[in-house]
Amino acid sequence: MKNAILKDHFLHPRNMGALERATHRAMVKSDTCSDIVRMSARIEDGVVREIRTEVYGCGYSIAAASLFTESVTGKRAPEIPEHYRGIIAPLTSDVPPHNENCLLLPLRTFMALRPSADMEE
Secondary structure (H helix, E strand, C coil): CCCHHHHHHHHCCCCECCCCCCCEEEEEECCCCCCEEEEEEEEECCEEEEEEEEEECCHHHHHHHHHHHHHHCCCEHHHHHHHHHHHHHHHHHHCCHHHHHHHHHHHHHHHCCEEHHHCCC
16 A cells, blocks of 8 residues: 555554444445445534444555545535545545545445434344
């Protein structure tokens, strides 16, 4: 892993694990590999107050999930896709083409979030 930001998030991942008081949950499997991201979040008044992930996958998926959770906490949910794409775009030049989808897996998972009451445990 060449990119220093992604390497730091891979070696020292933030916000990993499940959030006990989650209002929203989702799980998404990559379309191109076997990586899986489970996400739990507490969203109040449209703002992400807390967010955590559990990642089963490569280093790029782990790094991206960590970077994602750190960068979206405190942000309004509708602003997150554009915000995260702006953060991740400059980092893709150091990522092998077959791993670029891993960088978007946390965003795909966020977009799949549903109220916790609707999720099967």
